[in-house]
Amino acid sequence: MKPARLDRGLAIAGLQRLWAGTRLDDLLMEMAPEQAGRGTLQWLWSACLRQHGSLRRLTELLLRKAxxxxxxxxxxxxxxxxxxxRAGQRPDFAVVNDWVGACALLHKEWARGLVNALLRRYLREREPLEEQIRDAHWNHPQWLVRRLQQVYPTQWPDILAANLREAPLWLRVNPQAITPAAYAERLAEASLPAQSHAGLPEALRLDTAVPVRALPGWERGWVSIQDGAAQRAAHILAPRPDERVLDACAAPGGKTTHLLSFGVRQLTALDRSQARLERLRRELQRLQLPLPSLHVADAADVDAWWDGMVFDAILLDAPCTASGVIRRHPDILLRRREDDVERVRHEQRRLLAALWRVLKPGGRLLYCTCSVLPEENGEQIASFLEEHDDARALPHPQCGQRLPGEEGMDGFFYALLGKIPMAVPVSRETDGAHCRAAAQDRV
Ligand SMILES: C[S@@+](CC[C@H](N)C(=O)[O-])C[C@H]1O[C@@H](n2cnc3c(N)ncnc32)[C@H](O)[C@@H]1O
Structure with a gap:
């Protein structure tokens, strides 16, 4: 990162937008679409979001008067x-000079002396000041800390710490363009050493983030950015080329493009957001993948989009609190509210029930979220199984709850559900036998 080349006016205006609730991804697309300064802005905005509580306390202490x-x-x-x-990537005097100079960009020359004095005081009294703000160091909303303490009585400090660390860059190689081994060689030639992962054949992990255009073959669609945890989904669903597959909450399409790389020929992708679906369309073009059947729709409003033909496999990558991906989306620390949990839980329940109708008997549905909260995950699935006699959990070694930072990945939850074929009864006796067998099958 080269903060010296930062557009400081943009950085200030953007941080105010983030405080007001704008999503970091949307802001980056809107304010810094070209690559040059984007990495630096992303790094600095993310750091300010991760440290928001500490920085607020620090400025309060330094300012004395609000x-x-x-x-x-x-x-x-x-x-x-x-x-x-605090990041210490450039000499202190240069950082102070540049930010004092930024007062002119705000047309607030009068504040130069104030900013200069406060920053120099921080440098002089750094240690005692940092000590005074230690109790703010978790930088998470209190309701979330309380909830994580309840659910993960021993692991919660590790979860919070993982949320505040920068995530590594996970790549997914497009096997239709280049083999993962050949791509790893290209990365090594570009001085970007990467590690493979035993359970994820197309995954490569870089410890340092680089702008996407620095990645060999980016424009030619050789590779995508996708966390290892997100890459698991397509492998768990494991669609076959001849299956009819539905990706119900598809945009911006990380998992859709992965499913297509399995050679799936009949894929329907839905999302209720037109803008996010446009990003999926662009990604399909870059990766030179065939266009699936794309619809802007509420997936739960089945009558509005369904052609009446059942699906063999469904991916429901449900809207959620995103409490497992805070390290990648630190704006969640500011935006997420406690009552969001109930709102998304209701939406997930609605989607699960509606999509179950369009799944073929004998078919499978993968439910996943990037959340670590049980009400969206294990508890949601337990209620679903209780309410649906024809559903059972299919055992799979990759399913269950993963926490942020495990194997360097995001926090994710996966449940693979099978739809029990309800055989047409031949006689009372065989019908009874089938129901007993089906009940035993349910996990
Ligand atoms: C977790 S994101 C999906 C990420 C995507 N599967 C990927 O891998 O890139 C959830 C998506 O669900 C969409 N969504 C939320 N409610 C929906 C609904 N009722 N019907 C369809 N899409 C919905 C959101 O617009 C969002 O794009």
Whole structure:
């Protein structure tokens, strides 16, 4: 990262937008679409989001008197400057000079002395100040800390710590373009050593993030960015080329393109967001994959999009709290509210029930979320199994709850559900035998 080349005006305005609830991904697309400064902005915005609680306490301590609401831009400037000083990637004097200079970009020349004094005081009193803000160091909303403590009484500190670390860069090689081994060689030639993963044949992990255009063959569709945990989904569902497959919440399409790389010929992809589906369309073009049947739709409103032909395999990558991917989307720390849990749990339940109708008897549905909260995961699936006599959990070694940081991956949950074929009864006796067998099959 080269913070010296940062567009500081953009950084300040963007951080204010993030505080107001804009998603980090959307902001990056909108404000920094070209590659040059994007990496630096992403790094600094992410760091400020991860450290939001600490930075707020620090600026309160330094300022003594709160800034006026119309000087929120100066607060953002101070957060960015302090986080750059804390990161220590450039000489302190250069960081201070550049951020003092940024007051001019805000047309607030009067604040130069204030910013200069506060940043220099931080440098002088760094250790005692950092000690004073230690109790804010988890930087998570209190409700989430409480919930994680309840659910994971021994693991919660590791989960919080993993959420605050930068994630490695996981790649998924497009086997239709190049073999993973040949791609690993190309990376090594570009001085980007990568590690493979035994359970994920197309995965390569880089410990340092690089701009996508630095990746060999990016424009030619040789590779995609996708966390290892997300790559597991297509391998668990394991679609065959002749199967009719539904990807119900598909955009922006990481898993859709993975499913297509299994050679699936009949794939339907739905998402309720037109804009996100457009990103999927662009990704399909870059990877030179065949266009599946794409629909902007509420997947639970089956009558609005379904042609009446059942699916052999369904992927429901459900909307969720994203509490397992905070390390990649640190804006969640600011945006997520406790009552979101109940809202998404309701939506997941609605989607599961509706999509079950379009699954063929004998077919399978993979339910996954990037959440670590049981009400969206194990508890959601347990209620579903209780309410659906024709459903059973199919055992699979990769299924269950994974926590953030395990094997360097995001936190994810996977449950593979099978639809029990309800045989047409031949006689009372065989019908009874079938039902008993089916009941025994249920896990
Ligand atoms: C976890 S993301 C999916 C990520 C995607 N599967 C991938 O691998 O790139 C959840 C998606 O569900 C979509 N969504 C939420 N509710 C939906 C609904 N009722 N019907 C269809 N899509 C929905 C959201 O727009 C979002 O794109």
């Amino acid at each position: 800034l006026r609401p119309e000087d929120e831009d100066l607060s953002a400037l101070l957060h960015l400057a302090l986080e750059e000083l």
